Amino acid sequence: MSELTDLTLAQAREGLRARRFSSVELTGAYLEAMEAARALNAYVLETPERALAMAEAADARLARGEARPLEGIPLGVKDLFCTEGVRTTACSRILADFVPAYESTVTSQLWADGAVMLGKLNNDEFAMGSSNETSAFGPVVSPWRRSGSDAPLVPGGSSGGSAAAVAARLCLGATATDTGGSIRQPAAFTGTVGIKPTYGRCSRWGIVAFASSLDQAGPIARTVRDSAILLSSMAGLDRRDTTSVDLPVPHFEAAVGRGVAGLTIGIPQEYRVAGMSGEIEDLWQRGAGWLKAAGANVVEVSLPHTKYALPAYYIVAPAEASSNLARYDGVRYGLRVPGRDIVEMYENTRAAGFGREVRRRIMIGTYVLSAGYYDAYYLRAQKLRSLIKRDFDAVYAQGVDAILTPATPSAAFALGEKGAADPVEMYLNDIFTVTVNMAGLPGIAVPAGSDAQGLPLGLQLIGKPFDEETLFAAGQVIEEAAGSFVPPSQWWR
């Protein structure tokens, strides 16, 4: 049955509707693949019984000809999404065995469209990380290896479980979240497609918060088309999230194949960072060439405040996180480590419950919001944020439809290779992606090539607010030119 897991989501959808196979068969194939791939540590919780029950219900609807958009499609869910009756931890010890009594808006929309839940996917603790090494469940191992090497590689993060599971054929698609690059960077590292939609496109209700003004949900999938199909089901207004936007959700899939003829694609000179490898530079030029060949007008543009995005991000995101994570205090749910009094209970619980990186960001955030430092740090970072947004507005006002950049400064690195001594080394992974979160814009990462060691590399397209359709259209052009990227062997079996 392994060939079933080789189908894309769009192909599986067609096969299910044509009754060539059932959702129970398809789901069973994935459950088998998951079991065989536990070495990757992509799933932190498998829910086979629930999956098969959902698949049976889907088959009944398929049999009645009442298929909904994702009827019978098996998906993985990042453990940041609260799932009713299913343990949700954000991969932190502090949530322990927390079982929500509610379902996040995004996942409930997926189930309402007929999708099947396979389980919960690993991620960096509270989505803080770029390698999936900060998870309380341990790191995810990428299905990719450098040619001629057995060294385990990171899948990127924070949605490392989602990206690894999609790349290793452990689900047809996965939910993910992106605060500074957590969808796009792991997608780029694993040869998958990930889109962070415009801030406000997807409801944040029921997603464990990291940095509220930056967090957005989005899909990771094998193809641009698959990601478009998933986003249509995930997006939409939710009155329970006042930052979600009251705009109709386009039929994103229709934009796939629309092409780029007549579009203007901007190449921002400021993204040519010092020390950028020739491979990345070549990849970028090749991508621009494909778009040009497909009829796009490629122009140089300037986003002058780009260099401030990463430092400003590492003020805004920890500040919000320090406040968002205050609720994990041992009083109502999750871990509690007793103490002599309430203050000691807080200290013991939070010291034991949060990992190093989370503690570091809480401390940074607490510091930058403190009396006397607020103006110097948080307020200035917010002003920079406005300037970064204005840069993009100006470029789009010149008639640019989308902006092309590399997704990451390099291919995937080895487990334990980065950030051990200097966390900033890890933070630099987000250099091309954080600007998009700071400006609230949509961004897609599409696999576009390989490095010298055979590891996938991705390009990023940044769109106008609520114009994800152009990203799907342009992303598909790159995808078609670059071909697909599948791990050369299933070494983990």
Added chain:
Amino acid sequence: MNAPMRSAKLIKGATGDWEVVIGMEIHAQVTSQSKLFSGASTEFGGEPNDHVSLVDAAMPGMLPVINDECVKQAIRTGLGLKAQINLASVFDRKNYFYPDLPQGYQISQYKHPIVGEGEVVVDMAEGAQVTVGIERLHLEQDAGKSLHDQHATMSYVDLNRSGVALMEIVSRPDLRSSDEARAYVTKLRTILRYLGTCDGDMEKGSLRADVNVSVRRPGEPLGTRCEIKNVNSIRFIGQAIEYEARRQIGILEDGGVIAQETRLFDPGRGETRSMRSKEEAHDYRYFPDPDLLPLVFEQALVDDLARHLPELPDEKKARFMAQYGLAAYDAGLLVADKDTADFFEATAGYGGTPHDAKAVANWIMGDVSAYANSVGLPVAQSHVTPAQIAGIVDLIGEGVISGKIAKDVLAIIVAEDKSGDPRAIVEARGLKQVTDTGAIEKVVDEIIAANPDKVEQAKAKPTLIGWFVGQVMKASGGKANPQAVNEILKAKLGI
């Protein structure tokens, strides 16, 4: 306003006079069905944690959604305080750890409140008025409650109040005595009740005050203040200020300095005590709540709410003075409670015809109030009706009964004939005033004849006529018309 000083309010210390300066932060619970950012009920009482939503308990991934009704209530209140309404305001997070604060932060408004500057005019005795400046009003969440008496070693937390909407109304330091402070809170509560934006029930915690107190020598700059937290009755506010002012004066006169600190009032001991010093004060790390967009509304909403605002106490008082000819003091007393004011109007205009409004006011504030108080009810809820009071006032006005008999009629209504019509009571019981001068003359003659010595004395000292009036009234069973009695006596006694 900052009147230089009101010398009558100064406090005498051992080394001279001191002026006490008071500003207040009133926390008023917004009258609404549900909480500020969740759909949970705001009902008082209920079992612990009966009224708690996922948002109130700060479950992972939960988000606040502003309750429009609470916003409208804040706007109405701002209008009632003649204050600036800010069409754009911002919710901030005030971060601190406490078990009854589930989010680890309170959602409040820090830099950009929904309501800006306004004022409250407070009536003091003898027609004096104090205008208290309102600095701002903002919306914020209430916290839950820690219960320390439920378990031997653990504390419990009740989140029923967690997330309930409060309006924090901040005054300028314009108050100069505990009397003024109490009058200010009373007036503010009256305004809130007129508006229907807060029930003002201090026993249930719907209205609490943080009182800032400092003292200074008259004319000198402001002294260091202490903040007395969470005082929950108007009487305690007065006591806390008196104690705190004396305490500070004592320290200063002994050559000490006031430490800026937060204090608590202990009603049992009638004293304030230190809660935490300025150094121990929290750093709340305020920042705009990223879960909530700025609160923005149109002027049209404000205009619409303003159009439907009820008549407020100050306007009602002015109207009572103009329309009914009431004295300022009487009008002020009547409007202090909206139901009483309505009861007054129902009586003064009962049956569509005007009745002697001043007399109606006196009856309501006098005998009817006394009766209502004795049974523990507000005037408007005692069983005495506007029809009955209007009837009594009419009977006096027509000269059918005297004021004294009128009191007897009210006593009959209170005790025996609850729904009785005063006119019918007077008829049935023969309480009609005797205005037949012949009958009165006969009584007068008898009394003069029986008291020759008093007659002689009265000629020398005419005020003794009062004794004769009393005797005549007594003999007539109170029914003689006092005016007629006076005239006849004067004639007969030749004074």
